[in-house]
Amino acid sequence: KQEVTQIPAALSVPEGENLVLNCSFTDSAIYNLQWFRQDPGKGLTSLLLIQSSQREQTSGRLNASLDKSSGRSTLYIAASQPGDSATYLCALPSGPSQAGTALIFGKGTTLSVSS
Amino acid sequence: DAGITQSPRHKVTETGTPVTLRCHQTENHRYMYWYRQDPGHGLRLIHYSYGVKDTDKGEVSDGYSVSRSKTEDFLLTLESATSSQTSVYFCAISEGTGRRELFFGEGSRLTVL
Numbered sequence: 001k002q003e004v005t006q007i008p009a010a011l012s013v014p015e016g017e018n019l020v021l022n023c024s025f026t027d028s029a030i031y032n033l034q035w036f037r038q039d040p041g042k043g044l045t046s047l048l049l050i051q052s053s054q055r056e057q058t059s060g061r062l063n064a065s066l067d068k069s070s071g072r073s074t075l076y077i078a079a080s081q082p083g084d085s086a087t088y089l090c091a092l093p094s095g096p097s098q099a100g101t102a103l104i105f106g107k108g109t110t111l112s113v114s115s
Numbered sequence: 116d117a118g119i120t121q122s123p124r125h126k127v128t129e130t131g132t133p134v135t136l137r138c139h140q141t142e143n144h145r146y147m148y149w150y151r152q153d154p155g156h157g158l159r160l161i162h163y164s165y166g167v168k169d170t171d172k173g174e175v176s177d178g179y180s181v182s183r184s185k186t187e188d189f190l191l192t193l194e195s196a197t198s199s200q201t202s203v204y205f206c207a208i209s210e211g212t213g214r215r216e217l218f219f220g221e222g223s224r225l226t227v228l
Binding site: 103108 | 157160205216
């Protein structure tokens with residue numbers, strides 16, 4: 001059974017710092033991996049999706065990498081801003097290839113960026 | 116933003132009463148999901164649908180039922196609500212093919228007294 005772990009559970013950094021959020025998974029036979037952002041009291045917003053054949057994806061100041069062999073993905077945030085404060089979750093399908101397979105989520109890393 | 120609307124957004128009810136949450140999408144996506152989010156447990160799948168009238172159970176399906184009579188609507192029903200079902204419920208949709216990216220609604224906060 002696929003398990004997803006995110007460490008640390010919480011992170012506080014000063015504005016302007018570059019930071020890395022980690023996501024580990026137990027089964028490397030994945031179809032893709034998705035990173036989400038959740039603001040307090042809100043739904044989840046999709047940030048980046050990496051297909052299993054890709055090594056990384058970039059969107060603005062965000063860069064997500066995927067290393068299937070080690071069961072890890074990282075989300076790199078450059079030049080952090082107070083507006084980046086939120087909970088970041090990674091998720092991947094519970095099965096490798098079945099269409100529409102539901103996602104299994106990590107418990108998230110809550111990021112606080114101070115000005 | 117993906118066109119996903121959840122209703123009601125907030126509901127307070129009493130133990131033993133039936134509750135129905137509605138998810139409506141305008142994206143014509145084939146797959147729809149209901150998750151619940153709880154402190155310490157994160158997001159857990161309740162039920163999902165892979166087409167009209169086609170549904171299956173998730174990790175925490177006990178006490179819940181679902182129905183999908185139209186592509187755009189996915190209903191989650193608590194037949195007899197219990198305090199353990201106090202949670203935030205999220206609907207999500209996916210095309211199920213290609214990128215299989217998941218998009219979420221804003222959530223429905225349910226309190227069972």
